[in-house]
Each structure stands twice: as C-alpha cells, then as structure tokens.
Amino acid sequence: MEYHTYIDKEKEKFPDEPSTLLKLRKNKEEFMDGLFSLFTKGSVAQQAYVEEQIIEKIGNKELARNRLLSLNWAVPGVNYPESPTLPNVTIVYREIKEITPQGCLTANGRPWPLDVLICATSFDTTCNRQGHRPLALQQSALH
Known part of the structure; x- marks a missing residue:
C-alpha cells in the first residue's frame, strides 16, 4: 500500500458517501491484517521482508543483516x-x-565534521537489577 495524500474532492466524498469511507477502512484493515506475520519478532517472514526491502531501497546487504522490522522503519x-x-x-x-x-x-582518531549526529545502538539495554540477596529482582517477584 503506497502513501496517499487525499485531495479535497476525495475528502468531500467521505461525509456524503459513508460506504466509500467504510470500504477504504476495510481495505486498509485487510492490508494490515495480511502483514501480521511481518510484525512477529524474529519470524522468517519478518526477516525476509526487511532484508528484501532494505536491499531494494538502498542496495546495501550489510544494513539488511540482523535488522528487525520495527516502528523505526x-x-x-x-x-x-x-x-x-x-x-x-x-x-x-x-x-x-x-x-x-x-x-x-x-x-581510531579520525575527526568527523558533521551537522547532525544520530547514534543508534543494537545492543540489549535491559538491566538486571540485583536485590540485597543474590537474587535478581525479577526472580524475587516470582517467589
């Protein structure tokens, strides 16, 4: 589904022809339902789609490796x-x-002049909190 900007003439149909808006909403919902497996973290469908899209759009297999489909994309x-x-x-x-x-x-000592610096990480940022006993707080909540 491609991005679409509605012109005024199209927008005018929605209040006058409720069936037009309903059809549009149903089509969009069916489209999104068909993408469900792409949003399942780690699924084969997700990995294949992301890799295909990245390679198609930017022609860089290195960026396609280990990417997950997320809202960032x-x-x-x-x-x-x-x-x-x-x-x-x-x-x-x-x-x-x-x-x-x-x-x-x-x-490595190289200077990089820049206008904007965007930092992105792919490491696990979860923090395992330790309680006063040698037991992670996540585990103590289970006991």
Whole structure:
C-alpha cells in the first residue's frame, strides 16, 4: 500500500458517501491484517521482508543483516529507509571517543565534521537489577 495524500474532492466524498469511507477502512484493515506475520519478532517472514526491502531501497546487504522490522522503519516517513544512501550521509561503525564543536572524534582518531549526529545502538539495554540477596529482582517477584 503506497502513501496517499487525499485531495479535497476525495475528502468531500467521505461525509456524503459513508460506504466509500467504510470500504477504504476495510481495505486498509485487510492490508494490515495480511502483514501480521511481518510484525512477529524474529519470524522468517519478518526477516525476509526487511532484508528484501532494505536491499531494494538502498542496495546495501550489510544494513539488511540482523535488522528487525520495527516502528523505526515503518513510521518515520516516506523514503526514510533510503536516507543512508544520500550523498550527504555517512554511516560510521566506530566508537565515538569525543564530541567536539565541529563534530566528533572516533576511537581510531579520525575527526568527523558533521551537522547532525544520530547514534543508534543494537545492543540489549535491559538491566538486571540485583536485590540485597543474590537474587535478581525479577526472580524475587516470582517467589
């Protein structure tokens, strides 16, 4: 389903022809229902779809590896996945050592002048809290 901006003439039909709006809503709902398996974390359908879309849109298999379909890819806007291929965008897979007034310095000593710095991580950010006994708080809640 492609992005569509409704013109005034189309919008005028909705109050006057309720069946038009109902049909549109049903079509959109059926479309989204058909995508259910794509939103199941770790499913084969999800991985295959994401990889296919990333490769098709940006031609980069490296970015397709280990990606999960999430709102980050589905919501930000039309052509969002293609943004890494723009001539003024550079993806850097390095640890940042220092933020400078001009940009940043990576761990290998290279300065990166920039206008915008977007940091993305793919590590597990969950924190296992320890109680006063050698038992994780998540486990103590079960006992």
